[in-house]
Amino acid sequence: xxxxxxxxDFIRVGVxxxxxxxxxxxxYKPKDIDFLWQSPIPMRSPFVSTSALAEGAYHDYYYGGWQxxxxxxxxxxxxxKGTYQGLHxxxxxxxxxxQIVTDTPELITLKTEVTLYRSPLKxxxxxxxxxxxxxxxxxxxxxxxxxxxxxxxxxxxxxxxEPFLDSSCVVQxxxxxxxAMAYHPNGLWETDQExxxxxxxxxxxGKMQDVTNILGKDSKSxxxxxxxxxxxxxxxxxxxxxxxxxxxxxxxNLFKYIWMWQVYEGHDDYPWYGRTYNLGIEPFTSYPPxxxxxxxxxxxxxxxxxxxxxxxxxVTVAYEATQIxxxxxDGVVHV
Numbered sequence: 633x634x635x636x637x638x639x640x641d642f643i644r645v646g647v648x649x650x651x652x653x654x655x656x657x658x659x660y661k662p663k664d665i666d667f668l669w670q671s672p673i674p675m676r677s678p679f680v681s682t683s684a685l686a687e688g689a690y691h692d693y694y695y696g697g698w699q700x701x702x703x704x705x706x707x708x709x710x711x712x713k714g715t716y717q718g719l720h721x722x723x724x725x726x727x728x729x730x731q732i733v734t735d736t737p738e739l740i741t742l743k744t745e746v747t748l749y750r751s752p753l754k755x756x757x758x759x760x761x762x763x764x765x766x767x768x769x770x771x772x773x774x775x776x777x778x779x780x781x782x783x784x785x786x787x788x789x790x791x792x793x794e795p796f797l798d799s800s801c802v803v804q805x806x807x808x809x810x811x812a813m814a815y816h817p818n819g820l821w822e823t824d825q826e827x828x829x830x831x832x833x834x835x836x837x838g839k840m841q842d843v844t845n846i847l848g849k850d851s852k853s854x855x856x857x858x859x860x861x862x863x864x865x866x867x868x869x870x871x872x873x874x875x876x877x878x879x880x881x882x883x884x885n886l887f888k889y890i891w892m893w894q895v896y897e898g899h900d901d902y903p904w905y906g907r908t909y910n911l912g913i914e915p916f917t918s919y920p921p922x923x924x925x926x927x928x929x930x931x932x933x934x935x936x937x938x939x940x941x942x943x944x945x946x947v948t949v950a951y952e953a954t955q956i957x958x959x960x961x962d963g964v965v966h967v
Contacts, residue, residue, distance in 0.1 A: 707923060743759075752780075772945075781935055820894075856920070
């Protein structure tokens with residue numbers, strides 16, 4: 633499969649051109665650590681699976697890394713506007729066109745573009761590295777090519793793993809509320825009720841506990857939590873053993889929620905079978921991962937007007953710190 637690498641003195645970013653423009657590597661060069669999780673499912677070229685899953689092909693090709701999720705998240709058995717969007721939508725399974733549009737000692741920029749096939753959407757992205765800054769800058773332009781309204785769920789699905797992830801990690805985010813989804817029998821947190829962030833009720837102990845303190849593999853739990861009422865759009869994941877962090881910043885008026893996918897070797901059935909220890913901290917327009925119809929019903933879907941264009945910026949940055957105040961869209965980590 634075709635790939636592109638963007639690199640400066642601090643970071644190396646790998647982009648999978650033939651699958652969604654996924655980011656499959658985000659390495660902090662001073663410590664030679666790739667933050668992104670690699671799943672037990674290897675990266676493969678397209679193949680014919682043993683049988684078609686009702687949810688679609690997302691898990692067949694989910695090697696880990698960072699996907700863009702569009703136009704729907706999760707899976708629903710209900711069609712939207714006459715078709716099924718499958719688990720996590722179309723974008724992450726489509727090849728993108730790509731070209732280097734800037735290549736100087738100060739700036740490198742890769743442009744990617746993809747037109748969806750079941751939805752009237754076109755996504756353009758510019759991914760840039762700047763000299764001397766350990767950050768990936770992303771500019772996105774999403775177009776509704778239809779003369780009709782079209783409702784979407786849109787988000788980013790970066791997932792970190794070992795060697796960066798361990799039980800010394802702590803997540804920081806400016807949220808006011810947190811809610812756990814009824815998701816799996818090995819879930820740790822009390823579901824379907826809001827708590828004051830960062831505390832939630834541990835349903836095994838019955839006690840309140842800080843959900844931002846990452847647990848070890850012995851937890852044997854798996855959860856999806858939603859961080860709500862964001863005061864700003866950013867988060868940081870801080871590893872205290874390594875004095876190393878990874879964070880993102882974005883427009884919280886667009887991506888209004890943070891999904892936190894905590895997998896502490898507790899997902900003991902398909903597709904992970906207890907083999908995975910990983911953490912996803914994911915900015916999203918909507919929730920939960922149950923398809924566009926559910927998001928429409930709870931009022932969190934994003935309605936794109938006829939021929940509407942949405943442009944937005946995100947940044948992902950590596951830093952050496954264990955406590956931060958915030959991250960801003962210029963790539964600055966405030967400590």
